[in-house]
Amino acid sequence: MKDATRILKRHPGNPLIKASDCPGVMQVFNPSPATYEGKTVLLLSMIFFKETTRRGETRLAWSDDGVHFTIEDHPFITLDTSTPPWNRINVHIIDNRVTKIGDTYYILTPIMSPMGPVAVLGKTRDFKTYEAMEVVSQPMNRGASLFPEKINGKYYKLDRPGAGDGPEVRAGIWLSSSPDLIHWGCFRPLLEPGYVLWGRQKIGPTPPIKTEEGWLVIVHGVYRPCDGPHYCIGAILLDLADPCKVIGKTTSSLLAPQEEYETRGVVDNVVFPCGALADAEKDELRLYYGGADTCICLAIGSLRAVIEACKQGI
Numbered sequence: 001m002k003d004a005t006r007i008l009k010r011h012p013g014n015p016l017i018k019a020s021d022c023p024g025v026m027q028v029f030n031p032s033p034a035t036y037e038g039k040t041v042l043l044l045s046m047i048f049f050k051e052t053t054r055r056g057e058t059r060l061a062w063s064d065d066g067v068h069f070t071i072e073d074h075p076f077i078t079l080d081t082s083t084p085p086w087n088r089i090n091v092h093i094i095d096n097r098v099t100k101i102g103d104t105y106y107i108l109t110p111i112m113s114p115m116g117p118v119a120v121l122g123k124t125r126d127f128k129t130y131e132a133m134e135v136v137s138q139p140m141n142r143g144a145s146l147f148p149e150k151i152n153g154k155y156y157k158l159d160r161p162g163a164g165d166g167p168e169v170r171a172g173i174w175l176s177s178s179p180d181l182i183h184w185g186c187f188r189p190l191l192e193p194g195y196v197l198w199g200r201q202k203i204g205p206t207p208p209i210k211t212e213e214g215w216l217v218i219v220h221g222v223y224r225p226c227d228g229p230h231y232c233i234g235a236i237l238l239d240l241a242d243p244c245k246v247i248g249k250t251t252s253s254l255l256a257p258q259e260e261y262e263t264r265g266v267v268d269n270v271v272f273p274c275g276a277l278a279d280a281e282k283d284e285l286r287l288y289y290g291g292a293d294t295c296i297c298l299a300i301g302s303l304r305a306v307i308e309a310c311k312q313g314i
Contacts (some may be wrong), residue, residue, distance in 0.1 A: 003252035004234070004309040008287060008301035015261045015295035016288075017044070017061065017069055024048055027266050029290035031061070032096040032274040034105060036127055040066040040277070042288060043076065043107070044296065045094035056094040058109075060127060066286060067298065077109065077122065077130050085135055089113050089120075097274055099146035099207040106181070108136070108144045108157070116140035119159070121181065134182050142171075143204040145275075146181075147215065147243065155181050156243055158190070158205035158217065170194075171202040173219070175244050188244050191236065198223050198232040198253045206275045213307050214240055214247055218276045218287065221253070231270040232256045233289065237310040248310030255289070255299055265292025278303050 001007075019025045027047040034041050042061040047054065058077045061069040077093045079086040090112035097108045105124050110117040116139035122132045136157075137144055143160035150156075154177040162171025172192040178184045193203045199221025208215040215238040222229050233255040237248035257269040272290040279286075285303040290296060 001305070001309065001312075001314060003314050004250045004254050004306070005252050005256070007305045007309060008254050008285070008299040010259065011067065011298040011300065013067055014259070014297045015291055016067060016298055017042075017071070017296035019294055022046065022071055024050065027056075027293055028296060029266075029293045030095050030272050030274050031288045031290065031296050032098045032107075033277050033286070033288045034098045034100065034127075034275075035277060036105075039064060040069075041127055042069065042296065043096045043098060043274075044071065045096075045290070047094075055090070055092050058093045058096055061296075069296075076127070077107070077132075079120075079132055086132070089118070095143065095274055097143065097145040097207050099148050101146070101148055106146055108146060110142040110144070113139055117142045119144035136178075136182065136184055143206075145205045145207040145217075147208050148210060151241070151243060154179060157184070158208070159187070160204040162202070171204070173203055173205050190238075190244065191246055191249075193221070195249065196221060196234065196251050196253075198230070198256065199234065200224075201229070206273050208238065208243070209276065209278045210240070211278070211280065211303070211307055213311065214238055215243055216278070216303075216307060216310070218254075218273050220272055228269065230257055231272050233271050233273050233287070235306055235310050237307065248307075249313065250306075250309045251313055252309075254301075254306065254309075255287070257292075259291070261295050261297065262291040265294030267293035271297075 030045045031042040040063045057075040061071045063069045119137035145158045147156040159174040173190045200223040202222040206218045232253040234250045239245035277286040
């Protein structure tokens, strides 16, 4: 294997969900996947025609087979904007990251504050009710992602400080820890943009997946050729006992904008992940991703091959 670009295969039914499948929706994108009672559930980011400003919401989509989805007709995440701190933020609820710890699904959402995006932590046990817990980062932080268990007695999360557009903007991945999921500190730089060409400008994490070889993290990267920014997908591997150690990473991308539903849309040239589902027994990685900020897609491949690509640095 000379590079990692052939590990994941796009599902022949792509795109699985289009904006036209959802009446009144202008954009559907950047899904965060989870499994619940044998079903696949996606937290979908949506923008509606009725909005006069860019304000999005999160709705759930359910599937028995992981391919054909039924979309709920009401928002899943709501915040009481009459009370602090929610009265000081812009309720633009997209790009969630879901992590199951015990019997609870914790959801980190980058929500806009007066000084930029902050990470808001919420939770659910049944995907019927959502409880907002606390703001768990300072601005500017997009894409914060929780580890699915404690490490050496502490909770850990990956942070993505830095945000915005323009060739001068660079944003990387940091690590932080907490005794209780609410109070976070011991911030450490983990990985800087520029370690690969396709992540030269920005990189960002998704919730880590525990494997025997290490914590597998699907990441996005941004670079800017002549026709504007391109968003790609790769992976890194972190040490199980010390997640501050990067022990592997793909230098090639797992996915790059290629198909028309990825290269043409509301935002051209985007493949964007907010998480993946792994099955070690089946040796399968299911990567749900947003295409061109317009649709929902799926790519499937060997979990072992992705891990080996990280270890070999290809």
